[in-house]
Amino acid sequence: MTSQDLAEELVRNTGARVTRPRIQVLSTLLQAQRALTHHEIERRLRRTRGIDRVTIYRVLEWLTRKGLAHRVVLGERSWRFDAVIPQRAHRHAHFHCDHCGTVECLEGVKEPPKVRLPQGYRGDDIELTVKGACARCAPQRAR
Amino acid sequence: MTSQDLAEELVRNTGARVTRPRIQVLSTLLQAQRALTHHEIERRLRRTRGIDRVTIYRVLEWLTRKGLAHRVVLGERSWRFDAVIPQRAHRHAHFHCDHCGTVECLEGVKEPPKVRLPQGYRGDDIELTVKGACARCAPQRAR
DNA sequence: CGCTAAATGCAACTGGGTTGCATCCTCCCG
DNA sequence: CGGGAGGATGCAACCCAGTTGCATTTAGCG
Numbered sequence: 001m002t003s004q005d006l007a008e009e010l011v012r013n014t015g016a017r018v019t020r021p022r023i024q025v026l027s028t029l030l031q032a033q034r035a036l037t038h039h040e041i042e043r044r045l046r047r048t049r050g051i052d053r054v055t056i057y058r059v060l061e062w063l064t065r066k067g068l069a070h071r072v073v074l075g076e077r078s079w080r081f082d083a084v085i086p087q088r089a090h091r092h093a094h095f096h097c098d099h100c101g102t103v104e105c106l107e108g109v110k111e112p113p114k115v116r117l118p119q120g121y122r123g124d125d126i127e128l129t130v131k132g133a134c135a136r137c138a139p140q141r142a143r
Numbered sequence: 144m145t146s147q148d149l150a151e152e153l154v155r156n157t158g159a160r161v162t163r164p165r166i167q168v169l170s171t172l173l174q175a176q177r178a179l180t181h182h183e184i185e186r187r188l189r190r191t192r193g194i195d196r197v198t199i200y201r202v203l204e205w206l207t208r209k210g211l212a213h214r215v216v217l218g219e220r221s222w223r224f225d226a227v228i229p230q231r232a233h234r235h236a237h238f239h240c241d242h243c244g245t246v247e248c249l250e251g252v253k254e255p256p257k258v259r260l261p262q263g264y265r266g267d268d269i270e271l272t273v274k275g276a277c278a279r280c281a282p283q284r285a286r
Numbered sequence: 287c288g289c290t291a292a293a294t295g296c297a298a299c300t301g302g303g304t305t306g307c308a309t310c311c312t313c314c315c316g
Numbered sequence: 317c318g319g320g321a322g323g324a325t326g327c328a329a330c331c332c333a334g335t336t337g338c339a340t341t342t343a344g345c346g
Contacts, residue, residue, distance in 0.1 A: 159323085160323065160324070162325080164325070165324090195325065198325055198326070201324080201325080202324095
C-alpha cells in the first residue's frame with residue numbers, strides 16, 4: 001500500500017472531506033518518517049503539485065486536531081509535524097541535533113516518568129525532547 | 144539579599160561586563176519564580192526603566208549561553224526563560240496550561256528516563272514538558 | 287445533476303525575533 | 317585617577333513563520 005493510499009484511507013476514516021491537499025500533506029508526512037517543518041513540506045509538495053502555503057498550515061492544524069499528526073515543538077523558530085497512524089500510535093520522544101537541526105523520532109523510550117502534579121492539576125500530554133548531536137555531527141564538534 | 148544583588152553577583156561571576164540591562168533582566172527572572180516570555184519581561188522592565196526590546200533579546204541569549212537562564216520551549220509562538228542559580232541548579236520539568244497559557248516549573252521530578260540513543264549520538268539535554276490544565280482552569284474545562 | 291457547506295487560494299497582515307550600524311559605557315592599564 | 321579600546325546598548329529597518337478575511341472552488345449529499 002502506498003503512502004498515498006494510506007493517507008487517503010486515514011483521511012476518509014475521519015468522516016470529513018477527502019481533498020487533495022489533505023492527502024498530499026499527510027502522504028508527505030508518512031513518507032518522511034521524521035518530523036518536518038512547514039517549509040520542508042512545502043518544498044516537497046512544490047515539486048509535484050502547487051498547494052497554497054496557507055492551505056498547508058490549515059491542513060496541518062486539521063490533521064493535528066484529528067490526531068493524524070503530532071505537532072513537535074523544539075527550540076527552533078518553526079514547528080514540526082509528524083504523521084501518527086492511529087493503530088500503530090505509540091508514545092515516542094524526539095531527538096534534536098543542535099548542530100544540523102534535523103529531528104528524528106526516538107524509539108525504545110520507556111514510559112515517561114510519572115511527574116507529580118500539584119493538587120487540582122490535570123496532565124493531558126507529555127513531551128520529551130532530547131537535544132544533542134547526531135551521529136553525523138557528533139564527531140566534528142567536541143561540544 | 145535582594146534579587147537585584149543576587150543578579151549582580153551572578154553576572155559578575157561570569158567574568159563578563161556588569162551592565163544595567165543584564166542585572167535588571169536577570170533580577171526580573173529571579174523574582175518571577177516561573178518562566179517568562181520576552182513580552183512579560185519587557186512589561187515588567189518598562190515600569191521601572193526603559194531597556195530596549197533588542198537588548199532584552201540579546202541579554203536573554205547571553206544569559207542562556209552563560210547558563211544563568213534556561214530557554215523553555217512550549218507550543219506557543221514565543222519562548223520563555225527562567226533563571227538558573229548555578230549552585231542550586233536542579234533538573235526540573237515544566238507545566239504548561241493549555242487553557243490560560245501560564246507556565247510553571249514542576250518540582251519533584253525523578254531523574255528523567257534513560258532514553259536509548261542510536262549509535263554515535265550524543266545527548267546533551269533533555270526537555271520534559273507536561274501539558275494540561277492548571278488548578279484554576281481544570282474545573283471549568285472538562286477537556 | 288444541482289445545492290450547500292466545507293475547503294481552498296490569494297493577498298494582506300501580525301508579531302516575535304534578528305541584523306546593521308552608530309553611539310555609549312565598562313573596566314583595564316598606565 | 318584619567319584615557320582608550322572594544323564589548324554592550326539603542327535605534328531603525330528588516331525577516332519570516334504563522335494568521336486572517338474574503339472570494340472562489342469543490343466534495344458529497346439528496
